[in-house]
Amino acid sequence: TEARREVVEMKVALPRLALIYRMPKFADPDFDAAEMAMQVLGDGMSSRLSRALVTNADPLCVSADAAVQELEDGGIMGATAMLLEGKDVGAVEKVMREQIKLLRDTAVSPEELEKAKQQQRLALATRFETAEQVTGDLGETLEEYGSLERVKTARARLEALTAADV
Numbered sequence: 001t002e003a004r005r006e007v008v009e010m011k012v013a014l015p016r017l018a019l020i021y022r023m024p025k026f027a028d029p030d031f032d033a034a035e036m037a038m039q040v041l042g043d044g045m046s047s048r049l050s051r052a053l054v055t056n057a058d059p060l061c062v063s064a065d066a067a068v069q070e071l072e073d074g075g076i077m078g079a080t081a082m083l084l085e086g087k088d089v090g091a092v093e094k095v096m097r098e099q100i101k102l103l104r105d106t107a108v109s110p111e112e113l114e115k116a117k118q119q120q121r122l123a124l125a126t127r128f129e130t131a132e133q134v135t136g137d138l139g140e141t142l143e144e145y146g147s148l149e150r151v152k153t154a155r156a157r158l159e160a161l162t163a164a165d166v
Helices: 031-042 048-053 089-105 110-126 131-145 149-160
Strands: 016-022 061-069 076-083
Touching (some): 016 089, 031 048, 031 061, 031 110, 048 089, 076 089, 110 149, 131 149
Antiparallel strands (some): 016 076, 061 076
């Protein structure tokens, strides 16, 4: 599919930029690795996007993160940034695309992989804290995958991911 660009003009306090890409179907073997890559790219203040756009000596943005939306026919993954007042959208887009290219072309470091895995371990450990979370997570998994096998194999799939996979 060809790239599409859409600019939405709105009267807002701070501009926001989103770069969105198709991702594998949630049943695809590459789904877990793509999800982990997005975590390395934009989850937390020490993520690649945050360091490049928010917490450096000359910040361009208030926030920058990455996310995954899983869908049966292939979801979306991408990066978003909220610019500081007066900063150039083109400059932010350039940095975001450079970080995405770097993630695509070079392996994540062992430290980045371990941080992302630790975040996932925490999410797995806390996903069943309330009855609402249990029913929501199990119901969603059953609806999306047709079985609860992914729930049982989540930790093993996480631990099996390597830097080369991501």
